[in-house]
Structures are given as structure tokens and as C-alpha cells.
Amino acid sequence: MHISDIIEILIDFRNRREWKKYHTPKNLALSVAIEVGELLEMFQWKKDDEILKELENEDYRRRIGEEISDVLIYLLLLAHECEIDVEKALMDKIKKNEQKYPER
Amino acid sequence: MHISDIIEILIDFRNRREWKKYHTPKNLALSVAIEVGELLEMFQWKKDDEILKELENEDYRRRIGEEISDVLIYLLLLAHECEIDVEKALMDKIKKNEQKYPER
Amino acid sequence: MHISDIIEILIDFRNRREWKKYHTPKNLALSVAIEVGELLEMFQWKKDDEILKELENEDYRRRIGEEISDVLIYLLLLAHECEIDVEKALMDKIKKNEQKYPER
Amino acid sequence: MHISDIIEILIDFRNRREWKKYHTPKNLALSVAIEVGELLEMFQWKKDDEILKELENEDYRRRIGEEISDVLIYLLLLAHECEIDVEKALMDKIKKNEQKYPER
Numbered sequence: 253m254h255i256s257d258i259i260e261i262l263i264d265f266r267n268r269r270e271w272k273k274y275h276t277p278k279n280l281a282l283s284v285a286i287e288v289g290e291l292l293e294m295f296q297w298k299k300d301d302e303i304l305k306e307l308e309n310e311d312y313r314r315r316i317g318e319e320i321s322d323v324l325i326y327l328l329l330l331a332h333e334c335e336i337d338v339e340k341a342l343m344d345k346i347k348k349n350e351q352k353y354p355e356r
Numbered sequence: 357m358h359i360s361d362i363i364e365i366l367i368d369f370r371n372r373r374e375w376k377k378y379h380t381p382k383n384l385a386l387s388v389a390i391e392v393g394e395l396l397e398m399f400q401w402k403k404d405d406e407i408l409k410e411l412e413n414e415d416y417r418r419r420i421g422e423e424i425s426d427v428l429i430y431l432l433l434l435a436h437e438c439e440i441d442v443e444k445a446l447m448d449k450i451k452k453n454e455q456k457y458p459e460r
Numbered sequence: 461m462h463i464s465d466i467i468e469i470l471i472d473f474r475n476r477r478e479w480k481k482y483h484t485p486k487n488l489a490l491s492v493a494i495e496v497g498e499l500l501e502m503f504q505w506k507k508d509d510e511i512l513k514e515l516e517n518e519d520y521r522r523r524i525g526e527e528i529s530d531v532l533i534y535l536l537l538l539a540h541e542c543e544i545d546v547e548k549a550l551m552d553k554i555k556k557n558e559q560k561y562p563e564r
Numbered sequence: 565m566h567i568s569d570i571i572e573i574l575i576d577f578r579n580r581r582e583w584k585k586y587h588t589p590k591n592l593a594l595s596v597a598i599e600v601g602e603l604l605e606m607f608q609w610k611k612d613d614e615i616l617k618e619l620e621n622e623d624y625r626r627r628i629g630e631e632i633s634d635v636l637i638y639l640l641l642l643a644h645e646c647e648i649d650v651e652k653a654l655m656d657k658i659k660k661n662e663q664k665y666p667e668r
Contacts, residue, residue: 253443255357261450268459274505276404277411277420278594281396282500284427285597288392289497292385292490297482300380307381307438316381317445320435323388324446327431331424334411339357341421342428346365355372378609386486386604389493393601396594401586461567461651469658476667485615485628486607492635496600500593508588515589515646524589525653528643531596532654535639539632542619547565549629550636554573563580 255339259328266329280330284323291319359443363432370433384434388427395423463547467536474537488538492531499527567651571640578641592642596635603631 266272294316295303306312331338370376398420399407410416435442474480502524503511514520539546578584606628607615618624643650 253359253447255359255362258359258446265450265453269457277407278399278402278404279505281399282504282590282594285392285396286497286500286504288389289494289500292389292494292497295382295385296490296494297487298382300382303381313438313440314445316438317435317440317442318449318452320431320440320442321446321449323427323431324442325449327424327427331421334417334420336417336421336424338421338424338428341418342362342425345422345425345429346369348422349369353373382490383609386490386608390601390604390608393598393604396598396601400594400598401591463565463567463570466567466654473658473661477665484612485619486610486612489604489607493600493604496597500597503590503593506590508590511589521646521648522653524646525643525648525650526657526660528639528648528650529654529657531635531639532650533657535632535635539629542625542628544625544629544632546629546632546636549626550570550633551565553630553633553637554577556630557577561581 255328259332259338262325262329263332275329275333277330277333280326280333283326284330287319287322287326291316291323294319359432363436363442366429366433367436379433379437381434381437384430384437387430388434391423391426391430395420395427398423463536467540467546470533470537471540483537483541485538485541488534488541491534492538495527495530495534499524499531502527567640571644571650574637574641575644587641587645589642589645592638592645595638596642599631599634599638603628603635606631 266275294312298306328338331341370379398416402410432442435445474483502520506514536546539549578587606624610618640650643653
């Protein structure tokens, strides 16, 4: 899927529920942080090899996928509300990283 | 852009630098959280209307776009390392949200 | 209460449950971040004046107090595991802030 | 030091700089999250045994101590602004945890 199509779906979902009034950039950024907390919880107290083992379990992967999605949803809504072209921003950042960390 | 194309670019960038050894799910989730901290910093001490005003400034938008990109980069790498199809996870989560929050 | 007495209580609680093996600095820092996510949730979607109003409600204050405590617990355990004297670190940081932000 | 004495120092520091107007609960919670991001950065990409090794280095401990202090400062200011007795909240939470996780 195109990122722009995803954003369109999210905006449509949000507008049908009349939630736009809550979606200030600050509130959305806070929500990103809250969802990241829940994402981190998936790895709490676990060692790297325990996580790898548990990732063979489909339900564990599904739950991590849900938490990643929650972060992504608020992140894309935040970009939208800030009128930021997230694809362009991402490509610019990758280019910047290429210069900052040249290949050996 | 397709999300899958973006992930491919990120994996290629990462592999060329031999960083895969650092990219355990736990380390990537931690990095997501670190970048979210920097994203939040863009809104620190500011009121909603001050943020809206400042968003007219192209440089402020660019800096927010960079922080959003940093979060997105680690988030997509995390999904990849967990062998999670992030597009499918996202669509599943949106469907789940539709049932959880029915339109009035 | 003295901070050192609080830490002693926490260590005793932790040791009686044989949880020390989980309490690496990295795991404790991750847990601090998870609990901060829950703390942020107390303020999600709320405006400053709505929060002030709700703070008159004892149960809301109690729940925020619990989340602050959870952050504090892991923060003090983290300092302990890193063999950092948190009181000294705090006083040093306040002094540093005084020089960084002189009174007008 | 008593927690109440630390809070008094922080409030005095803050009032002398006329920063109270910025210190809404939401802003302080956001600042806690920002500082936690910087704390996490101290452990980014490092393995548990690498961190233990690096903790022998005084400068590394000092920097972690600074980040812990920054989190603690905003956390105590947040409790103060919410009119929460942080010592009482903490003791209540520890009691609750004792019931939730009885000793074996």
C-alpha cells in the first residue's frame, strides 16, 4: 500500500467519528508516546534470545503487530496534521543519514 | 511509495553498514522510544495555538518531519525483524478499531 | 522520607521475590519508559483546564499518584543497579542547571 | 535527603525563574517522557554485559546520573502541581504491590 492511501483511510476513519477536534499535534505526539510504551511492554524483562524464541509464536507476533500499528496510526495522523509530506520527509532523512554514515 | 519499498531501502541501507547485528527487536523498540522522545521535544512547553502558528514556519515542519522519519525508520525495521507484515497488521488493526468504535 | 530509605524498601521487596536477575540497567530503563507511557495516558486527549478540573477528583489524583510511583520505583532501582548516588546526582544536576539558567 | 526537601528546592528554583506558567501537569508529564528518551539513549545498542563493563567508568555513571536526575526533577514537579503527596503515593503503591505479588 501507498503511505498516502493509508493516511486517507485514517483521516476518513477519524472524521466519521468526529475526533478531529482532539487531534492537535501535541495530543497526537503524546498518543504516539503512549502507544510506544505499550509496544515496549511486549519486550519487558525478556532477553534477546527469549524474544526470538517467542516470535515463533503467531499470537505474540500478532500482538506486536497491533502495537506497531497503533504507533504508526498516530504517527501518520501527526504528520498529516502538521501538513508534512511523510514520504518526502522520510526520503530526505534517509539521504541525510547516507551522508552522515557513509559506507565503509 | 509502497511501505514494502521503503522497508527494502531501509534494509539495504542497514546491511551496507553491517548494522544488522545491533538490530534485535528489543534494541529497535528502545530506539523507537528514544526517537519519540526527540519528537516530543518539538512540542515541549508550547501551547496548541503556538504550535499551529510555528507550523507555518517551513524549518519547524522540516525538523518535525525528521523526527517523525526517525521513529518511522526504527518502527519499520522492528516490524521487519519480527517478520511482521506491517501493512496487514495495520489493516487488521483498523478493522478492529472500526468494531471497537462504531460510527454513531 | 529519605530517598535512601525508600531505595532500601524497594531492594528488600525485590530481593524477597528473587527479581534481581531481571533488573539489569537496560531492563529497568525500559520499565521506566513503559510506566511513563501509562503516566502520559492520564493526560491523553485532555486540555490543561480539563486536567485542572479533574484534579479536584481524589480518585484521579490517586491514579496519577500510582503511575508517578511506578516510574519512581524503577528509576530508583535503576540508580541503585548503576551504583549511582541519586541524591548526589540530583544536587549536582540542580547546581549545573543554576549555572545554565542564571536568575534574571 | 527528604523528598519533601528536594521538592522545595525544585519549586524555589522554578519560581525564581518564573517558569511556573509553563508547568502544567500535561507539560511536565511530556517533559518526563522527553528526559526518559535521553536516559534510554545511555543504553542504546549496548548489551547487558557491555553496560556493566561501561558502568565501571565514572563518567558514564555521571551521565546516567544526570539523566535520572532530569526525569526525577520533572516527576517531582508533576506530583507537586497535581497536589499529590508523592511519599504517601509511593508507600501506598508498594503496599498494593505487596498484595499483588505475595512472597512465595
